Amino acid sequence: MLCCFALSLVACATVPHTGRKQLNFVSDKQLNSIGAKAYSEILKREPVSENKTLNETVKRVADRIGKVADETDKPGFEWDVRLIDQDIPNAFCLPGGKIIVYKGILPYAKTEAGLAAIIGHEVAHAVARHGAERLSQQMALQGVGAVGSEIFKSTDGKLDEKTRAIIGALGFGATIGVILPYSRTHEFEADRIGQTYMASAGYEPEEAVKLWSRMSAIKKPPIPPWLSTHPADQDRVNKLIESSPDAQKKYQEVRDKIGLGVQLDVLMDQSDRQ
Template identity: 35%
Template sequence: MKKIKFLLLSLVALTLFSACGTTSVVPVTGRKHTLLVSDAEVLSLSNQEYTKYMRSAKRSSNAANTAMVQRVGKRLATAVEGYLRNNGMGSEIQNFQWEFNLVADQNVNAFCMPGGKIVVYEGLLPITQNESALAVVLGHEIAHAVAKHSAEQMSKKMRQQYATQIGGAVLGQIAGQSTASIATAIAQQGFQFANLKYSRDDETEADHIGLIFAAMAGYDPAVAVPFWQRMAALGGGSKSDIFSDHPSDTKRIAAIQALLPTANKYYQASGYAPVQSVRVGSAAKSSAKSTKKTGKKSTRK
């Protein structure tokens, strides 16, 4: 009888835990998710990790490329804040204290911490080749922060850990501790594979949101396709995403191509003059234009 009562109480506790949290809507896609961690908690952890990283990172000595990263980042930040303000999400803006850094690291990478702390590695610039492609990448990274993917992943892991603990305790009461330990290990391994899919979903959503953000900021979304083709060539062009936390190159490019008609509408309505696709070199100076249009709309080449 006690075992049955314990089982029922455990199931009730698990149900209540799963139901708690704050439900919010992801900008642009409109997807709803329930988060178990607050913005304040995520931002506190994010700021700690960002500060730790920047203490050991070496900032780029290339003034032109550093200025380009800051210019593109600020323009995206303005577009993102404008979108949030115009869509009833103005309160979210307080969560962002934007910073844009170029670091002397030849890895092909970039990231945006929750709170808007953006880091670009110098090794990425030969692959982006121009400001518009850089905007696509930074839009993608900013999208992770705006969509609160870090908080969502933390929340999922919290639910999984709690479910594993409850399940192990219940099974221990019914079938003995040895069986419970085996079940717990299997559950944890299963969650690891599930999280790969969660991460792929987040990457696909960040591609979607980031492309729209770049278009809102006046960067041609069409450059996303050749950029990801260059990335695919760099990585060997893997066809499978079963054991990856990113979509396969083929799926990613196809999804972006499908989004281009929608992104182009935001691009046409952005009010920015077209950005010239100038190749980025070690000492290249960008000639991108970031001024607003006045009078007639400019024609794109």
Template identity: 45%
Template sequence: MKVSYKAALAAALVVMVGCSASPTGRKQFAVLPDSQMNEMGVQSFTEMKKEIPSSSDTKLREQVQCVADTLIAVLPDKYRNQAWEVVLFDDEQVNAFALPGYKVGVYTGLLKVAENQSQLAAVVGHELAHVIARHGNERVSTQLATSQALALGYQLGGEESPEKVAIFQALGIGAQVGIILPFSRAHESEADLLGLEYMAKAGFDPRESVQLWRNMSAGGDSKTPELLSTHPANATRIKDLQANLPKNLAIYEPLATQNKQAKCY
């Protein structure tokens, strides 16, 4: 064949060059208007509230709201001054999320694993970090650019043949493993470290982030190889969090000494 598939792959990679930076200084590719991402987040959250009941436990709702409010109070001005909506969903999923549009959801199942306010803050802080670092925008932008680049390469790839189909199938798998999944793992690791900083500034004990992931591991770690997972392995997360504890303890401990630590429950 006359077409250069290496050139097609190169074209797919060129569009991935970062054009902005995350809060940690990591180059990122996020091209969609934030207003559009906010609309998508609000729409998704509205649909979720229709489909999943909220918890009727007033005490639990107040505790979750307090943790979220305490974290939001230390966010950059652009995010701190928004009207965040926090909902405790009555569902056994061990999970939480935050969406563009300033929406936060926590599942009651998470409260069985997050044993105290600081462990819950580790999760909520992590999810808030996804919004602040524009990870949703970056993921959507990356997926759009990758699919468009591969589609263009296919159109320019000459006549149809079994060889062409096979090669572009391989390129599609390569893009998933080599671009989209690593970006997702990078997001998760970045959100862990940003969330650790937020919880320390808000007066939650950052050491509890490590214990949270030990609790998660005790519940059964994922069997998916880390290379093919959108999330780092629990052991990797624990190692990275431990490495970043000293600088965050330097933020938290003076607050604790002054009795200014968080007091949600």
């Protein structure tokens, strides 16, 4: 907040759902173009899954969440999603709405609704411009400079310090070896918005509580990359329990129209047998 006052109102934005004022002097255009470049870069490097059933499920969840986000918050994103065929527990939504889900996170999600909790949370970070806010905070600390428009221009894998800082700030860095956890403010915010999204998309919001309870129980290494950027503890589980009644109301309004999601572990078992 102090930064907001110091840097005048032109650098302030308001987060949807929570109304929190945030520092942001990075334009959506700049950031979305970085997101699109990162997306194509990742798809060049990583194997996209060819499993039809899993792809359909991941796409269905992302479509439903994106539709709700469009209806409620109009982020102006061009949504897309890919399932990466790697046993890495990770998922993120790039600025501009490009979503990456690694197959390795599906056992943690357990159900389609659990995956909706993960994707809802990631989409919430993007819609709430948490990456832009972190970047703006870093730029404010370092003196305002140009955003890394050169980012991902070269594909030789060499990343200078500034570019690494940007990647870390944008929250998908674990893929590229830069891990910068989201702040607790951002995590609580993404939980609350994400739970609203999943409920409005027809997924039982209680699954978010279960997901984060499972995640917060993981104490021993190796800690999944997704957990490194989104630290889990009992506080966030408690806050999700607090926001559950509101999410339940939204879920009850739509669930008869959409129906319940499928069990992911059943799908994965089937795909393993194929």
